[in-house]
Amino acid sequence: xxxxxxxxxxxxxxxxxxxxxxxxxxxxxxxxxxxxxxxxxxxxxxxxxxxxxxxxxxxxxxxxxxxxxxxxxxxxxxxxxxxxxxxxxxxxxx
Numbered sequence: 604x605x606x607x608x609x610x611x612x613x614x615x616x617x618x619x620x621x622x623x624x625x626x627x628x629x630x631x632x633x634x635x636x637x638x639x640x641x642x643x644x645x646x647x648x649x650x651x652x653x654x655x656x657x658x659x660x661x662x663x664x665x666x667x668x669x670x671x672x673x674x675x676x677x678x679x680x681x682x683x684x685x686x687x688x689x690x691x692x693x694x695x696x697x
Contacts (some may be wrong), residue, residue, distance in 0.1 A: 609635060610689045612669040614681055618661070624673075627661035627670040636691060647688040648679025655692065 619629070626646070628638070638644070642658050648671075654675060664670050669687060681687060 606684040611686050612689055613665075613667055614676060614683055614685050614687050615664070615668045615670045616683055617670045617672040618663070622673055623674060625657045626657045626675065627659050627664050627668045629664045629668075630662065631666050632664075633658065633660055638691060643692045645690040645692050646675070647690065648681045649685070650680050652679045653697060654678050671672065 604675070612632070625641075626644070628636075633639075635677075638658050639660075640660060643655055644658055645653055645655050646652050654672070656675065661670060669689065676682060676685075679687065
């Protein structure tokens with residue numbers, strides 16, 4: 604149960620919109636989820652919407668937040684301050 608809650612993060616606005624392929628987490632959260640730099644994760648939003656993205660560390664991101672641009676949020680049917688579930692992927696599906 605606690606492991607599931609640690610994978611639920613509050614959505615925040617991306618600081619840099621120029622890199623549309625990645626989401627950012629704090630380094631502490633990445634360590635807690637056992638994520639490496641450029642790891643692939645599955646994000647689950649509302650209405651069973653899912654997307655896969657690469658993760659980068661962001662020193663300014665709060666530990667319980669995830670930052671993504673508006674395109675990702677629209678795809679997942681979420682807004683800033685919503686909660687998204689993060690699942691670590693071992694490899695990209697074919």
